[in-house]
Amino acid sequence: MLSELIAYKKDNKIFDLQTIKELNINTQxxxxxxLDNSKDSLxxxxxxxxxxxxxxxxxxxxxAKFFxxxxxxxxxYYDFKVDEKITQDDLxxxxEKMRLLAKESNAIKKEYITRIEAQNRFKNDELKEAVIKNIQGDSFSTYIQGDFEDLCRGPHIPNTNLIKHFKLTKLAGAYLGGDERAEMLTRIYGIAFATKDKLKEYLNMLEEAIKRDHRKLGNELHLFSFDEDIGAGLPIWLPKGARIRRNIENFLTKALISQEYEPVRGPEILKSDLWKISGHYNNYKENMYFTAIDEVEYGIKPMNCLGHIKVYQNDIxxxxxxxxxxxxxxxxxxxxxxxxLHGLLRVREFTQDDAHIFCRPSQIKNEIVNIVKFASKIMDTFNFKYEMExxxxxxxxxxxxxxxxxSTNALKEALETNNINFSIDEGGGAFYGPKxxxxxxxAIGRKWQCGTIQIDMNLPERFNLEYIDENNKASKPVMIHRAILGSFExxxxxxxxxFNGELPLFIAPTQLAIIPMGEEELFYAKGLQTTLRRYNIYTEINTKNDSLNKKIRLSEKQKVPYIGIIGKKEIxxxxxxxxxxxxxxxxxxxxEEFLNKLNKEMNEVYF
Incomplete structure (x- = not known):
């Protein structure tokens, strides 16, 4: 049995029942x-x-005034301001007030008004005046429920009594319009589902996410830190965190060599003239940092593509x-x-596992297929489920x-030919090409966007890239931008x-913690450590003056994959x-058995 009808959809555009009625649309x-838990409904x-x-x-x-x-x-979420101070305890x-209002069963009505009517209706409300300034044209729609009205494009459900399963999740501050120079507003986040069980499932996931928060675990495991003396969004990698990065780099490098990739390196600052040719200056400038050297403007690179273009141009x-x-x-x-900014998830400096492929148009499909297979193998190694969009x-x-x-058809054809399911994000491509x-x-059901594969026929044109074809004529290559992990951070x-901090052996910062029982055992442990390091297996020796049980607990808290205990019998x-x-x-x-075991497990994941 179907639940309540709340809207219609055509040509990827949603029309709520209010709009259908106002515009007298034939919905045949x-x-x-x-009302269910589908994407459009939610x-x-x-x-x-x-x-x-x-x-x-x-x-x-x-x-109360609302942005x-x-x-x-x-x-x-909603950004707003009130005279009183609101805390997390007020959520x-x-x-409770939301539940009472929902039970009033207020119909949600839609009206169309002119710009002048909107200005008059929301007079003396500086937040709504800011919203009005950002809307073009002379036609505005508002939605009204009970004594509340707001400028809004919609869509909305027809009645408040359909809102039953929701939770306000957190309180934050937010600058008006995202401008750090503007007024700070209050922001409250919330979640809602069509059914009680889905809400409960989501809240359980949130609880688990708090336990797994990488900022908390990163501090407990001594992986990375942030320091305001250095600046926000600029992570400091501690030895253990740097070892994780090194291990991932080693893993990727072996995989890339097997796929016939060549290492290159471009400078971190380039003259702004190059960023103007590429289009970044006009289309991405607000996301870049600039400096001047000898009265010439340079842009600090937000991407690696221009350096790789220059590598290509270095030879015929x-x-x-x-x-x-x-x-x-x-x-x-x-x-x-x-x-x-949010821990390592959103930073101002990061390292991309970047690659660029220069190929002939006829080679696009095969290259895309190879990249997708390569990415699939990488994600399988880390035990991730994944999908393409x-x-x-x-x-x-x-x-x-x-x-x-x-370019877009080439991506679709490559995935369809290999029976790879994908969804479409209309309008979500990079400014220079589809992706x-x-x-x-x-592990707890959250989705993350990581890798990307982008076809680019524009930058080769802008930088006049060429190759000599089989007829001895100059032709334009296609450039494919690709990152599998996205960024290391x-x-x-x-x-x-x-993994809740319990990283797989091949990327763990410490593969083995050795606990010697005394001085004689310490000598034995150091010999073992030296041997293991020759195989790129990192070990730590616990020499603290603690009980055996305390030493074991310490290593367990650090989530080390293996703990080795050495006493007189072991020697x-x-x-x-x-x-x-x-x-x-x-x-x-x-x-010997343990060394062979570790060596095998460390290398069996490589391509």
Whole structure:
């Protein structure tokens, strides 16, 4: 049995029942949207829940004024200000008021008004005046429920009584319009579902996410830190964290060599003239940092592509040379607003596992297929479920429409030919080309966007890249931008939370913690440590003056995969007593057996 009808959809556009009625739309060829936990339904429900939250705030607090309340990946939020101070403890009170208002069963009505009517209706409300300034045209829509009204495009559910299963999740500050120079507003986030069980499932996931928070675990495991003396969004990698990065780099490098990639490196600052040619200066400047050297402007690179273009241009290229695959673990800098910085997930400096492939148009499909297979193997290694999404031409782009269409079709054809399912994100492409986004699902069900594959026929044109074809004529190559992990910082944060800090052996910062029982055993332990390091197996020796049980607990808290205990018996028998965190077992092996075991496990993941 179907649930309540709340909207219709056609040509990727949603029309709520209010709009259908106002515009007298014939819905014969429209898809029906019912109140359930589908993506479209939840977008409508959560938008309406945001308005219900605003209505509750308006009734509870003095002089409430509201900016915007959009639906976002984590639910919804509203930015607002009131005369009173609101704390996290107030969220329960707001929730209770929301439930009471929902039970009033207020119809959610839609009206269309002119700009002058909007200005008069929201007179003396500086937040709404800011919203009005950002809307073009003379037609405004408002939604009204009870005594609450707000400018809004919609869509919304028809009645507040359909909002039953929701939770306000957190309180934050937010600058007006995201401008750090503007007024600080209050922001409340919330979540809503069509059913009670889905809400409960989500809240359980949130609780688990708090336990797995990479910022908390990063501090406990001594992996990384941030220091305001250095600046926000600029992580400091401590020895253990740096070892994780090194281990991932070693893993990737072996995999890339097997795929015939060549290492290159470009400078971290380039003259702004190059960024103007590429289009970054006009389309991405607000995300970049600039400096001047000898009165010449330079841009600190937010991407590695221009350095790789210059590598390509360093020689005359033949069709026999293609495809050329260049890779770099390139450090990039992007200006992120302070309000969105979040541990390693959102930083201002990060390292991309970047690569660029220069190929002939006829080679595009095969290269895309190879990259997708490569990415799939990488994600399988880390035990991630993943899906693909094609992002198409955005509103702000370079190049002509014909190139965009050919590039987008090439991505679709590559995935379809190999029976790879994908979704479409209309308008989500980079400004220079369409892309495939690789989205992974972690151990507790959260989705993360990591890798990306982008076809670019625009930059080769702008930089006049050429190769000599089989007819001895100059032709334009296609440039494929690709990153599998996305960035080391973001990917490591996801890994920490995915594995709850218990990283796989091959990337763990310490593979073995050795606990010697005395001085004689310490000599034995150091010899073992020296041997293991020759095999790139990192060990730590605990020489603290603590009890055996305390030393074991300390290593367990540090989530070391193996703990080796060495006493007089182990020295006599040339063995090691092992506590195996991976298998949750204890056993004894000879030194040679244990070395072979570690060596095999460390290398079996490589391509």
């Amino acid at each position: 060829n429209y898809k029906q949207i019912y 977008e409508i429900l959560r938008h309406s829940c945001a308005h219900l939250m605003a209505q509750a705030i308006k009734s509870l607090y003095t002089n 915007v309340g959009p639906v976002v990946d984590e639910g919804f 329960n009170k707001i929730e 290229r033949s069709y026999r040379d293609l495809p050329l695959r260049f890779y770099e673990y390139g450090v990039v800098h992007r200006h992120e607003k302070s309000g969105v 094609i992002s198409t031409k955005p509103s702000k782009y370079i190049g002509n429409d014909d190139i965009w269409e050919k 495939i986004d690789i989205k992974i699902t972690d 973001r990917f490591i944060a996801i890994l920490i939370e995915h 006599k028998d040339n063995t090691i007593s092992i506590r195996d965190r991976i298998k949750k077992e204890q056993y004894t092996l000879t030194k």
